[in-house]
Amino acid sequence: MTIPLVVGVDGSGAGLEAVDWAAAEAARHDVPLHLLHAAAGDRDAADVIGAACARAGKRAPAVRLSSDVVHEDAASALVDLGRSAFALVLGSRGLGDLPGMLLGSVSLAVAARADCPVVVVRGAAEHRDARFGSVVVGVEDEHGSGAAVQFAFREAEVRRCRLVALHAWSAPSGACTTPQAPSWPLEAHLRPPPQVLDDTLRVAEGWYRDVQVSRQVIEGPARRALLEAASEADLLVVGACRRLGHPGLQLGLVNHAVLHHAPCPVAVVPQV
Template sequence: MNGPVVVGVDGSASSLAAVETAAREARLRGAGLRVVHAFVWPGMHVPVDPSPLGPPEGEIRKVVERLVGEAMARARSTAPDVDVAHAVVMGEPVTVLEAQSRDAQLVVVGSRGKGGFVGLLVGSTAVHLAAHSTCPLLVVRGVADDTGPVLLGVDGSATGEQAVSFAFAEASLRKAPLTAVHAWTRWNAALPAPQDAAEPYANPPGRLAEQEERLLAEALAGHRERSPDVAVQHRVVHGGTREALIEASRGAQLLVVGARGRGGFTGLLLGSVSQAVLHHAHCPVAVVRGAEGEH
C-alpha cells in the first residue's frame, strides 16, 4: 500500500515518542506522515470551534492546535524530509484511528495515553487497534536497540503469513538482520504420524523438535528467496511462546507478531501471545492481522 503512516497523538509523552517513531517509519518508506488527534468533549457534543458554550476565542481549539502543532514540530525535527499533514477528528480515538487505518500503510500509537488507568501497562486504544486495524499497528513501548535485529514470532499458521512478510520488509528497510523465533511445547506442537503401528502414540526422541524446526524453515522459505538482502537467524525454543518472545525482545529494535495464531479460539481477534507482548515486550511491537476475512 502507498498510503501514509498515521500516528495518533493526545499530548502525552507516550504519543510524542510515537510521533518520532512514526516519522522515522515514514522516512524509511518514502511515505507521508499524518498526525491524527481524536477529539471528544466529555459528556457534551461541543464542536472544537468557538461556541456559545465556551469562550469566544475558542480556548478548546487553541489547546488542540497547540497539541497537534507540538506533535508536527516533533515529527519535522525527527525527519525534516517527510511531508507531514494533520487531522483533528471528532470521535473516540479507537474509532477514529480504526477509520484512519483503512488508507494507511501503518498506524503508530504510544503504549499508554492520557487518561489511562494506573497499573495498566498498555492502553485500551493500542489493544483495540491491534485487533481491528486494517493495516499493521506499531505500538511504541520499551527501548528499541537500533543495532539489534528485527524479531519475528512464527507459529506456522496461515494468519501469521502477513506478519512474516511485514517482518522481512521491515528488516530490509532498516538494513537489519531478522531473528525468527518459533517456540513450542508438547502441548502446542502438532503430533507427527506414529512410525510404529504397535505404538501409535509414541515418537522417537527429538522427532517433535525436528518437526518444529521444519515448520519454521517452511514458513520462512519463500520470503528468504524474495528478500536475499536480509540475514536470517532461526531460533527454535522448547518453551512457552510468550516467555520466549518477551525475553528475546531484549536488545531487539522491533518485535513483529500476528494478531492471532495457531491454537487461537474462534472469534477472538487478538491472541494471548499478542496481548502478552503488547504488555511486556522490551521493545516496540508491530501487530499484523491476517488477510481480510482471516479471523
C-alpha cells in the same frame, strides 16, 4: 498515491514518543506521515496537533506531513484510517489511562480491530536508542504468521539489520517422532518444528535475499521466548488472526503478553 503511515496524537509523553518513532519509520520507508488527534472536546486540540507536527518535522524533515483533528472516539477514528494506511503507530499509554496500566485502552482496542499493522511504541527510550540491530518475529506457521513474516522481512531490509525468526513449540504428551528427525516430536500439523519454521519463511526469504536470517526453534511457552528475544531487539513482530464470524482480530495470550510487557516496540500484523 502512496498510502500514509498514521500516528495517533494525544499530547501525552507516550504519544510524542510514538510521533518520534513514526517519523523515523516514515523516512525509512519513504512514505507520507499523517498525524491524527481525536479531540473529543479538547480545547487545546490545535496546540496538541501543532506541537506534534513540529516535532515530526524536526525529526524527519524530508517526510511529507499532513494532520487532522476529528471529534470522535479515538479508537474508531484510527481503525477507520487504518483501512487505507501503511500502518498505525500508537503510544503505549494515553493521557486518560489509569495509573498502573501497562497498555492504554485505545492502543489495545486499535490493535484488536485494525485492518493494517499496528505498532505500539513500548519500552524505555534508552532501549529504543540502543539500536540492537535486529528485528524479531514470532512464527506460528504459514497460515497464522505469513503476513507478520513479510512485514518483519521488510522492516529488517529497510533497517539493514538481522531478522530473528522464532518458533516456540511444546511437545504433546506421548508425542511421536519421525525417522528423518527422531529428536523432534511432531506438531499438530505433522511437521517437525524446524520444518514449520522453514516452510513459513521460504517465500519471504526468496523475496528478501539480502536479509540475514537467524532461526530459533525453542521448546517452551511462546510468550516467554518472545519477551526474552525482545530484550535485544529494535522491533518485535507478531501476527494476529481474524475471528470467524466476528469483526476484528483475535488477540490471544501471546499478543496480550508482548503488548503489555515487551521492552521494545511491538508490531501486530493481521493475517489476511
